[in-house]
């Protein structure tokens with residue numbers, strides 16, 4: 001079936017395999033215009049990729065090859081220039097994230113799609129516990145479940161009790177990152193985008209992240225992750241892609 005260039009929902013064109021994909025990226029390109037320098041920078045070009053429900057796909061590749069650009073297009077931090085990003089939403093059915101209206105994009109970020117980067121971005125004067133609780137409250141109604149899931153997540157990452165009620169601005173890089181991951185994972189998103197989530201973690205913390213990724217996988221979460229650390233990905237990823245100069249190989 002042909003999809004018109006302005007369609008935002010409906011039936012995604014079928015990829016080669018027969019399973020209805022959770023995410024189906026078709027010929028995605030995104031570049032950046034640097035007005036001050038009067039030049040264009042390549043982000044990613046002609047990316048096509050299909051991810052089945054519950055699958056974990058890894059992307060590797062050199063710095064600057066366009067990996068984060070793909071994830072940001074899916075999360076709509078970047079607006080794609082050409083191509084489609086079909087996502088099978090629980091709330092809206094098949095939607096093209098490349099063209100979806102802002103209101104529905106925000107809904108999906110709150111309830112269905114998670115994004116973990118290396119950097120903690122949070123509301124000032126909010127404690128570590130409150131950050132995770134606020135995220136859990138998007139997924140669960142029962143205050144007891146919100147509290148128990150928050151505790152479970154902070155304990156899972158061996159987050160020191162004395163830090164739970166402090167503001168994270170004084171936390172170490174690894175503590176901020178673990179909090180970031182706990183916040184995203186406590187919601188058990190349907191689709192999770194991981195942008196080098198283990199970049200500055202020690203081995204013990206990496207193993208914790210990996211354990212949670214495996215738990216999320218068992219729970220049916222679909223994941224697309226960027227990792228420099230190929231060893232970490234081994235046995236976790238179902239498939240890997242390598243990015244070179246904006247293209248996927």
Ligand SMILES: Nc1ncnc2c1ncn2[C@@H]1O[C@H](COP(=O)(O)OP(=O)(O)OP(=O)(O)O)[C@@H](O)[C@H]1O
Nearest residue numbers: 032041042043061062063064065066067068069070
């Ligand atoms: N907002 C932006 N404005 C201008 N150029 C950008 C922007 N975002 C990314 N780029 C450029 O696009 C190219 C791809 O960047 P991207 O962040 O996707 O690479 P990456 O493969 O994720 O790199 P790394 O592994 O270092 O994080 C780079 O040359 C980068 O400088």
